[in-house]
Amino acid sequence: MSENFAYPVGLRLSGRRVVVLGAGQVAQRRLPALIAAGADIVLISPSATASVEAMAEAGEVRWERRKYQDGDFEGAWYALITTDDPQANAAASAEAEARRVWCVRSDDAEASTAWTPATGRSEGVTVAVLTGRDPRRSAAVRDAVVEGLRDGTLAAPRHRARGPHVALVGGGPGDPDLITVRGRRLLAEADVVVADRLGPRDLLDELPPHVEVIDAAKIPYGRFMAQEAINNALIEHAKAGKSVVRLKGGDPFVFGRGMEEAHALAEAGIPCTVVPGVTSAISVPAVAGIPVTHRGVAHEFTVVSGHVAPDDPSSLVDWAALAKLRGTLVLLMAVEKIGSISATLIEHGRAANTPVAVVQEGTTATQRRVDATLATVAERVAAEGIRPPAVVVIGEVTALASGNHR
């Protein structure tokens, strides 16, 4: 048997006494997993890093502000020795050995009776990697496995609860890197993907050939409304036992009709998971160098749909009230009606020289930004040939100089 071979095991530490000596960087890194495991943690150290102190203040560990003393491991199931005092560490590990307490010594792997693996978690799977004496290699292997589980490239077929199911996934504003980890994984597990025109279209090209990709805009709707036809398609595919992802641009619940789909699925008795997404309302300004809030400049931002003109009786927006706000206004779907919107805002009191930025196709390779004022924005949008999708940002935040951005 090799000295470098450790027997892997998962310790169930809930409610069990664990003693940690030292409260520096090593302890700071190890404590969250011990806390997550529900261990009864006693931390012994005269001082602590600010983060460890915060854990003690939050009641997650019991901190005894002193040095190690013989007898500290009494009743412990597991011990971590992380101080930078080699003598104290040696005495403590001798005590642990004598008491048969499994013990990790951060300063001396040889003197340890246990080794901490590089660990990671993804959706209920814990990955723990030991490579003997090469912690960097352990971390690299751990990262590769966790990444593969998260993005679905590492096949780890789960025991899928049989029966129909749909995931409403917010795909983010367009850049394929801006989908959430969960969204990406569900996409990798899908049999059918019903996708919008907006969102991370590039991700669809990466799906394996057996996955049926349906363009939501092209679902024939005949005697139904387009939305009803989409709902029906989701229901039919789910009932046929397929794993269905409804991939939407941005966040499903920000002008995305996500709740209508969730309701239709609920009515049909089909369970649905909602995966939030990065909304274009915040991310598109951000990549164009515009923070929607900024200290001393804007204490609020309001996201408004501009698809209905202010004088349209069906409008639900109080434009006169919005004109009185000092903060940032973010308009989606507003390119077409920007003339009447800007005129209404000026009419009700927003200054005509308020700076405005329009960002078209944000986060994609074709992103562009046009700057104007409230008085000139309609004319600039027309002159520059701005087309949807675009986000209009109104307010002083658009005039803040920023660093590098696309």
Ligand SMILES: C[S@@+](CC[C@H](N)C(=O)[O-])C[C@H]1O[C@@H](n2cnc3c(N)ncnc32)[C@H](O)[C@@H]1O
């Ligand atoms: C029907 S709404 C959906 C919004 C989406 N649910 C979200 O959270 O971003 C579509 C509008 O979002 C905005 N939009 C979405 N993606 C965009 C992008 N990449 N660049 C600029 N605007 C975008 C545009 O205003 C577009 O007309």
